[in-house]
Amino acid sequence: MHSTTRQLFISRIVLLAGAGVPALAASASTSATVALSYVARFYSMTSSTSGKKVVMKNKWNSIEVETNSRRAWINGVMVWLHHPCRKGGRGWAIREVDFKKLIDPIMRSYAFMPPGVPTTVVLDPGHGGKDSGAVGKRKVYEKLAVLSIAKRVKTHLEAKKIKVRMTRTDDTFIPLPQRSTFAAKADADLFVSIHADSAGDPGASGVETFIMSVAGSDSSNYYGKGGDKSAGKGNLHDAANAVLGFSIQSNLVKTTKRSDRGLRRARFSVLKNTSCPAALVECGFLSNPEEEALMIEANYREAVARGISNGILGYITLAKRSRK
Ligand SMILES: [Zn+2]
Structure with a gap:
């Protein structure tokens, strides 16, 4: 069975399973918590502990949450919670905002899809x-590598009759605000920005996908640092962002076989100011010698492009099926 079909089938079962559990408050406050025992019951999962993790699973899906940590895994793919899992009166608990705006949209995607089926995708090579x-030690330029990857993604999507627009098709400077405006003018249904990473530590490696931070919560790389917690247009689609970001990250990990740095949150300009569901992909570290070498290879660029396009197509399939 096609994996997306399977996920949807699972989702329907999960909804029925969750029907007898009292509904949570309609709005997600950032301080309210949800006990993991509730989460397990909601999805008809068994719950056990394994080392530092609480592992919840049923026949089809698994959710693992690391205790005293913001790391969690859905069906083996890492997702970063906004807030750490902590022990409370009802055992280990996560924030309601993480349950309602990350875990549940990924687990029951069809229930959270915005109306309509996406037909136009804007790709944004960083x-x-x-x-x-x-720029890597071997002089691999991010701007050129991501342009080549974006063009490959375009080819894959167009082969599936998706209309694709690109914020740039050559080596031109485009200011950040112009990228979101471009998406609005193109009437984009989805927006995906493509980047390559860099870090001070040459050992840092792997792939990650960012979506807009939920209003009032810290971005993943700034937790507890008193940074920006503001809202933006990107928050119009919190749930859809999670579905898109997870679909891309899962596929990217599968096709590139690089280490999974997870689905993360950030207030990058293009995520904050774009008014359709959006994600930003970091497809490897140019500061890591091994990944810089990979980034020159056509095979690796193709693997990244396949991951991104499969992720986008997975989202579109979910949107189509949720209409039926
Ligand atoms: Zn970049």
């Missing part, structure tokens, strides 16, 4: 022109 983005 940087360009005077802005090189990251």
Whole structure:
């Protein structure tokens, strides 16, 4: 069975299973918590502990949550919670905002899809022109690598009759606000920005996908640092962002076989100011010698492009099926 079909089938079962459990409050406050025992019951899962993890699973799906940590895994793919899992009066608990705006949209995607089936996708290769983005030791330029990957994604999507627009098709500088405006003018249904990573530690490696942070909560890389917690247009589609981001990250990990750095949250300009569901992909570290070498290879670029396009197509399939 096609994996997306299977996920949907599971989702329907899960909804029925959850029907007898009292509904949570309609709005997700950032301080309210949900006990993991509730989460397990909601999805008809068994719950056990394994080392530092609470492992919840049923025949089809699994959710693992690391205790005193923001890391969790849905069907083996890492997702970053906004807030750590902590022990409370009812045992280990996560914040309601993480349950309602991350875990549940991924688990029961069809129930959270915005109306309509996406037909136009805007791809946004990061940087360009005077802005090189990251540059590796072997002089691999982020701006050029991501342009090549974006063009490959375009080919895959067009083969499936999806209309694709690109914020740039050559080595031109495009200011950040212009990228979101471009998406609005193109009447984009989905927006995916493509980047390559860089870190001070040359050992840092792997792939990650970012979606807009939920209003009032810290971004993943700034937890507890008193940074920006503001809302933006990107919050219009919190649930759909989670579905899109998870679909891309799962597929990217599968096709690239690089380490899974997870689905994360950030207030990057293009995520904050774009008014359709959006995600930003980091497809490897140019500061890591092994990944910089991979980034020059056509095979790796193709693997990244396949991961991104399969992720987008997975989202579109869910949107189609949720209409039936
Ligand atoms: Zn970048």
